[in-house]
Structures are given as structure tokens and as C-alpha cells.
Amino acid sequence: MNTLSYVLLCMLARKSCTGYELKQYMELFWQAHHSQIYTVLGKMETEGYVQFEADPDTTKKNLLTNRKRRPSVSKWVLEETAEPISRDxxxxxxxxxxxxxxxxxxxxxxxxxxxxxxxxxxxxxxxxxxxxxxxxxxxxxxxxxxxxxxxxxxxxxxxxxxxxxxxxxxxxxxxxxxxxx
Amino acid sequence: MNTLSYVLLCMLARKSCTGYELKQYMELFWQAHHSQIYTVLGKMETEGYVQFEADPDTTKKNLLTNRKRRPSVSKWVLEETAEPISRDxxxxxxxxxxxxxxxxxxxxxxxxxxxxxxxxxxxxxxxxxxxxxxxxxxxxxxxxxxxxxxxxxxxxxxxxxxxxxxxxxxxxxxxxxxxxx
DNA sequence: GCGCACATGTAACCTGTTACATGATTTG
DNA sequence: CAAATCATGTAACAGGTTACATGTGCGC
CATH class of the missing domain: 1.10.287 (Helix Hairpins)
Incomplete structure (x- = not known):
């Protein structure tokens, strides 16, 4: 569980999203490529932080939901916040x-x-x-x-x-x- | 020659600096660790983009100067500018x-x-x-x-x-x- | 039918971080 | 004289980018 994982969990705390949506929501303050997002989401699933739910209606659309691992986010929020990074x-x-x-x-x-x-x-x-x-x-x-x-x-x-x-x-x-x- | 190298060359275009100073000047818009800076400065030297000049007075202080590779910076400035990255x-x-x-x-x-x-x-x-x-x-x-x-x-x-x-x-x-x- | 936005994934490679190492100089 | 700041460097590892790959649905 690295920083990106926690950032994704924060997005998911608000509502269920696809990986594609997560990327768009995050872009306001954290730019990540889809390749990286899908990779860490995969790891997060095997570790039980998120669940994948296939959408049966519109084919090939996966919804992700945050499971009862919420306390780990609450704990992360209290940890010291790293300074913002910018490269311009x-x-x-x-x-x-x-x-x-x-x-x-x-x-x-x-x-x-x-x-x-x-x-x-x-x-x-x-x-x-x-x-x-x-x-x-x-x-x-x-x-x-x-x-x-x-x-x-x-x-x-x-x-x-x-x-x-x-x-x-x-x-x-x-x-x-x-x-x- | 990656982006960081060009960023360093831009700093050096203004005045000669030590690696330590470069880090501080850059911090306004590009945060890099000293380990990374010294590493790329070493590569830039072997490729002839910068020169090291040992400071004889106050021991162990190296001054770096940009050589006649200035045209490469002018060229870089004209290339398409990548969007700023932020991670907050x-x-x-x-x-x-x-x-x-x-x-x-x-x-x-x-x-x-x-x-x-x-x-x-x-x-x-x-x-x-x-x-x-x-x-x-x-x-x-x-x-x-x-x-x-x-x-x-x-x-x-x-x-x-x-x-x-x-x-x-x-x-x-x-x-x-x-x-x- | 073509291009664009939606949508997901893998692999190789480059960049950036952390940890280890060392030593001088300044300030309280 | 201890702690902070100045000053430089290497190596292992984690994070991030680029390229490759594939397929759907919509509007012009």
C-alpha cells in the first residue's frame, strides 16, 4: 500500500468508480497513467482493499468498491502529510x-x-x-x-x-x- | 539528456553553481534529491555539457560551469513544453x-x-x-x-x-x- | 467508414526515493 | 562541544512513463 493506493481509496470512499473514472477524478491534484492505476488496483484487490464488480448491462465496464478496509484510510489521513510535489x-x-x-x-x-x-x-x-x-x-x-x-x-x-x-x-x-x- | 538535465542547464545559464546550490534554486518549481542531481551532473560531464572546477580556497567546493553547449538549451526551449506535474x-x-x-x-x-x-x-x-x-x-x-x-x-x-x-x-x-x- | 472518447491491460524501461557513507564549517 | 547546515557521492529499490495490445460505442 503506497501513496497512490491511498489516493485511490480516498476517491472510492466517495463513490464506486471504474479505473478510468478514478484517473479523471484524480487529475485535479495527482496525475497517474492508466497503466499505473490498473496495476495498483490489481494489487489492491489481491490484498483485499477493493472489490471488482463486472457491470452486466453495458459490457466490459467494471465497478470498484471500497470494502470494510475503511479504517486503514482513517489511519492514513492522520499520518504526516508529505509536501506537495511539482515539476514544471x-x-x-x-x-x-x-x-x-x-x-x-x-x-x-x-x-x-x-x-x-x-x-x-x-x-x-x-x-x-x-x-x-x-x-x-x-x-x-x-x-x-x-x-x-x-x-x-x-x-x-x-x-x-x-x-x-x-x-x-x-x-x-x-x-x-x-x-x- | 533528460528533462532534469535541461532544467539544470537552465539554472547554470544564469550563473555557475554547485550541485548543492542547484538543488536549492530548483526547489521553487522542481524538487529533486541531491542523489539524483549529482548522478545526472556526472553523466552531463562525461557528455560534455558541464565542466567541474574545484574550488581551491574553501576546500571541497566544486563549481560547475556550462560550456559552449548553449545551443542545445535554446533548442530545448523551443520544443513542446510538457504539462506541469503535481502530486498533492x-x-x-x-x-x-x-x-x-x-x-x-x-x-x-x-x-x-x-x-x-x-x-x-x-x-x-x-x-x-x-x-x-x-x-x-x-x-x-x-x-x-x-x-x-x-x-x-x-x-x-x-x-x-x-x-x-x-x-x-x-x-x-x-x-x-x-x-x- | 473514420476518428474520437470510453475502457482495460502487460512489459520494458527510465526516473526518483531511500538508505548508506563521509567529512567540513558554522552557530549556540 | 553538540547540533545544524553545508557539501558530495553510491547502490538498491520503488514509482512512473512509454510502447504495445485490444475492443466498444458514438457522432459526423
Whole structure:
């Protein structure tokens, strides 16, 4: 049981998912390839942490459910939390911004903006969906069940907006610092 | 020459560093263990990307310099930039916030705040130092040389502030959603 | 019918982590 | 003078990526 296993168990604590869904839900804060996810899910099954249930209706769709190993998650949550890891190639490139020509700089920032705009458009509908839950008194149980997810989606949304604002600020400063008029 | 190698070359483009310094400079956006850094620096030397220069004064201190392999960095900068990777155990735990007891939630947020406050206090003096460069017309060359680094330190500072604000917002919302008065 | 998103899996390989090792210099 | 920080390195192992493989269902 490594960290990824516990991350998967956390996802499953909310609702049963397929491996495919787990990957998508996790992408907000933990990127893993499907090859890795299916491999560790297999190990987790042999160790009794999850159960596979074949879906008979729509063929070939497996549902996974967390079994009565919940206490192991509660225990993990109390253990010391490792610091977040980030690896951002774009920022390594920005490190040498003063050595690049202007067109390269423009391209780098445009790519970055494009990427975060795309992220934002994927995120926005998720956020709105969750905020509908929040404001519907008839769906209190669902809201409670999605509360953690809402906090994370909200954080991700802020992050995207701030990154885009930083791109604009940084590019402006670059021009006002290095353009000799 | 993998991604880490290019990240190291970017750091060295700014100034000569020891392996130890490289680790610290990179930590802003790419965390690597010293064992990995020294290993790849060794490979980079045999392939002629860097040179080791022993420091005769203060014993045992090696300075590394980037050689005339600069064009390879320029080429790398133009290649497609991989998306940033993040792995945040804390957010996985937040996913199951609705299943935790209140004291666990309080502890989680407090640890997170402590961590980001610490980050902020490490970052703040770096930011101030760079802003002094920016405002000193006599140190234009230095400012230009540190411009990329400034952009990154600034981004990191914003990130810390926003994370701390999010913690307060999230914990408030948690209480107003789940405290039955 | 073609391409795309859904859906799952294995194997080889590269990257990153942990543990082991050592020694100098600085600060309380 | 003990503890922390500076400073570098190797080896074994665990984690993560890439490539290979296969098949379904939907919309254009």
C-alpha cells in the first residue's frame, strides 16, 4: 500500500468508480497513467482493499468498491502529510527568459495561457455543477458527499485564474523591462 | 539528456553553481534529491555539457560551469513544453473531509497553513532582494540576469498567499456547512 | 467508414526515493 | 562541544512513463 493506493481509496470512499473514472477524478491534484492505476488496483484487490464488480448491462465496464478496509484510510489521513510535489518544465524555461528572443518568449507565454484556459474551461462546468448541489436543500446528502471535491475544484479554479493573470503581468513586465523604444 | 538535465542547464545559464546550490534554486518549481542531481551532473560531464572546477580556497567546493553547449538549451526551449506535474497528498485527504472528525480536519488545515507560512517566509526575502535589484539602475546587468528567477519567485509568493487564503475560506465553509448549532 | 472518447491491460524501461557513507564549517 | 547546515557521492529499490495490445460505442 503506497501513496497512490491511498489516493485511490480516498476517491472510492466517495463513490464506486471504474479505473478510468478514478484517473479523471484524480487529475485535479495527482496525475497517474492508466497503466499505473490498473496495476495498483490489481494489487489492491489481491490484498483485499477493493472489490471488482463486472457491470452486466453495458459490457466490459467494471465497478470498484471500497470494502470494510475503511479504517486503514482513517489511519492514513492522520499520518504526516508529505509536501506537495511539482515539476514544471515551463518555469525552467522561464528561468532563461533573458537569453531568448522575443518570438520564443511570446510563444512560451501563449502556450501557457492556452493550456490554462483549456484547464479552466474543463473546470468551470464541474464547479458550477457542484455549486448547484450546494444551493439545493433537497440534495444535502449529495452535497455533503461532494464537499471535499468541491473544495479541490474551487482551488484548481483559483489556480488557473491566477496563473493566467501572472502570465499577463509577467509578459508586460518583460516588455517594459527589455523593449528599448 | 533528460528533462532534469535541461532544467539544470537552465539554472547554470544564469550563473555557475554547485550541485548543492542547484538543488536549492530548483526547489521553487522542481524538487529533486541531491542523489539524483549529482548522478545526472556526472553523466552531463562525461557528455560534455558541464565542466567541474574545484574550488581551491574553501576546500571541497566544486563549481560547475556550462560550456559552449548553449545551443542545445535554446533548442530545448523551443520544443513542446510538457504539462506541469503535481502530486498533492493533502488534497487527496481533503477529498474525504466529510468522513473525518473535526479535530482531524483542524489538524490537516493547521499543518497545511504552517507549511505554506514557512514557504512564504523563505520566499519573502528572496523576493525583496530581487526587487532591490529591479529598482537599482546601477545593477541593470544583474537585474536582467535574475529577471526569469524574479518572475518565478513572484509566482511562488502569490501561490503561497492564495493557498493560505484558500485554507481559511475552506475551513470556514466546512464549519458553516457541517456544524449543527 | 473514420476518428474520437470510453475502457482495460502487460512489459520494458527510465526516473526518483531511500538508505548508506563521509567529512567540513558554522552557530549556540 | 553538540547540533545544524553545508557539501558530495553510491547502490538498491520503488514509482512512473512509454510502447504495445485490444475492443466498444458514438457522432459526423
Amino acid at each position: 518544465e515551463f518555469l525552467a524555461k522561464i528561468y532563461v527568459i533573458a537569453l531568448m528572443d522575443k518570438s520564443t518568449v511570446a510563444q512560451l507565454f501563449n502556450d501557457r495561457r492556452r493550456h490554462y484556459k483549456k484547464r479552466a474551461t474543463i473546470n468551470k462546468p464541474k464547479l458550477e455543477e457542484l455549486e448547484i448541489l450546494q444551493n439545493d436543500p433537497a440534495r444535502k446528502v449529495e452535497w455533503r458527499n461532494s464537499f471535499g471535491r468541491y473544495l479541490i475544484v474551487k482551488r484548481r479554479d483559483e489556480l488557473c485564474m491566477q496563473e493566467l493573470a501572472w502570465c499577463d503581468w509577467a509578459e508586460d513586465l518583460y516588455h517594459s523591462s527589455f523593449d528599448k523604444i | 497528498e493533502f488534497l487527496a485527504k481533503i477529498y474525504v473531509i466529510a468522513l473525518m472528525d473535526k479535530s482531524t480536519v483542524a489538524q490537516l488545515f493547521n499543518d497545511r497553513r504552517r507549511h505554506y507560512k514557512k514557504r512564504a517566509t523563505i520566499n519573502k526575502p528572496k523576493l525583496e532582494e530581487l526587487e532591490i535589484l529591479q529598482n537599482d539602475p546601477a545593477r541593470k546587468v544583474e537585474w536582467r540576469n535574475s529577471f526569469g528567477r524574479y518572475l518565478i519567485v513572484k509566482r511562488r509568493d502569490e501561490l503561497c498567499m492564495q493557498e493560505l487564503a484558500w485554507c481559511d475560506w475552506a475551513e470556514d465553509l466546512y464549519h458553516s456547512s457541517f456544524d449543527k448549532i
